[in-house]
Amino acid sequence: VFGLLVARAIGTKSFVVKLLFLLTIGISKIGGLLNSCNGLTTTALQFGIPILLLVYYAGDIGDNAFHMVGLVTEPVLQGLGIKHIVMRDPAKVKQDIAGAVTLANSSKRPVALLLTRAVL
């Protein structure tokens, strides 16, 4: 998954494409996540669809180009009511993913993993 993530920073719509899978996995950079707010609200949240959002955390501490999206990312997720984990510790990657999958399935909501450079 991480190789795929690095290779393909997919944008807006990819995450809702596989609706019927038990758990859909969405991969994007923060720009894709922000573009997806309407779909997340009126499809994922309104219909109650579990999605694991794997999002490259652009604008994180140390980023020299996208500080503005980094500033709004976590407040936007909070505003949408989407729980998230900022992944900074490579040793905790498996545990974070497993926890997010469990929560997404049990709550029937999206859960976001914000991937920093440290875990990529």
Next chain:
Amino acid sequence: MKRFECLQAIAPLITDELFVCTAGGATAEWNAVRPSDGNIQVKTLGLCSSIGLGLAIALPRRKVFVFDGDGALWMNLGSLATIGLHQPKNLIHICWDNHQYESSGGEPTAATADNLDFAGVARSAGIKSSRTAITIEELEESVSHALSHDGPHFICARIEAGRAEAPPLRYDELENKYRFIRYIEETEGISILRIAKPASYLLK
């Protein structure tokens, strides 16, 4: 041609196909013409084609119809490229083109300029079976062709503005979702919704 007449004309061609219906007038009209748990409503303008693509990929042996609108498709035109990329053989995408955002008061869409050829865009995006239907006969023929040949298929149906008298939907989005998924589970013989054993059961 009127949308409701079109829907009535193609209904006899339909058996157990799944329908993903746009956030627009086509949804209530289709549910009036062909009530079924195989119809799912969409609340995000433009996302019906993406959701239909996902269904088509997940259920490759089941034909999936997408009922789109020109305003909705314009909002998510990129989905044509994603469909062109994945080439789902079982996807039939119909755009009901009335040149306006009818649900929100009839404001003109980009299609109003008549410079926008949706079927041409779809073809250029890799959807080779791409047509425009102006008469009901052309539409019937296009749908028959789509049902009997591998896709993906795109049909732009040029319709008059105006809604038919159709009753409101019987189910809200959550009930519609659960019924739709159960319908797929039953007709496909698969299990989609599973309830995990409570974690407390796993503790010693």
